[in-house]
Amino acid sequence: MPVLFSRACEYALRGLVEMASDPQIEQWTVQDLAQRTETPAPFLAKTFQTLVKHKVLKSTKGRHGGFALLETTKELSVLDIVHIIDGPSLSQDCALGFAECGVDAPCPIHEQWGEIREQLVHVLSSQTLYDFAEKL
Amino acid sequence: MPVLFSRACEYALRGLVEMASDPQIEQWTVQDLAQRTETPAPFLAKTFQTLVKHKVLKSTKGRHGGFALLETTKELSVLDIVHIIDGPSLSQDCALGFAECGVDAPCPIHEQWGEIREQLVHVLSSQTLYDFAEKL
DNA sequence: GATTCAATAGATTCATTCATCCGTTTATTT
């Protein structure tokens, strides 16, 4: 089991960060990216398609085609990407899986996990793909 | 996908905490526990078997049989249970799934996730099942 | 001793995630 994100999400982040790390290149093929980031190419291609649908990437078919980051993606946080791929569960679900967990019926670590999660959410929502790219 | 723990682990924790919450009862059947904690009974039974093997629980077969917390379990932290069921991945794996992530080749959130994880580990390792039980 | 009731062990089913394959579409190059 992955730690925080699904494989699809991990791969997507790796690919996006790779793209952000070299803004010179304005067109990336999945083959290239997959090779550079050591991710399974067809799987990466699939999740990139959902990113296209969500206006994170633009794609062009045919020769010299490929993927490119959209301008608006510059303002997207890493958490935004995570939410698109994995949904909001990391940001809102009970850590112990208690369906009824909430202020009125808190699980044993409701308060504590709440604080920790807030920090996590802060770390992920205060940084863009480009911030991530710089750190590599 | 679960947030932090596998379903097996979530169910195990629910069951164990339920047991710790009522130390009067010294023998629990899986049927009882599963009903009280709203967990799938056969699945709970399976993971309880691994807890027996790891000396967290003792079991007795036959009539009036069931499971009981061992004395030594009083000193076990919740993290100990998590490690038994899910392995140490939560405590040590890279959040982004970078195989090479480490001090020499850190991923973009290596440092930050490290701090957050430390807090999480602290929360889970500083509390016993009985501490959890009290909070319910 | 026979019956009952519980955990145990192994096999099996089911669902989800992970990953690949292939035919189609689209744009470029020759």
Place this chain on the structure above:
DNA sequence: AAATAAACGGATGAATGAATCTATTGAATC
């Protein structure tokens, strides 16, 4: 116009996690 190279879409397959089923073992009760 034909060939090429890329994303796209849908189907398919593999691996893992979640959950169930069944026969067996062992202990208490009758």
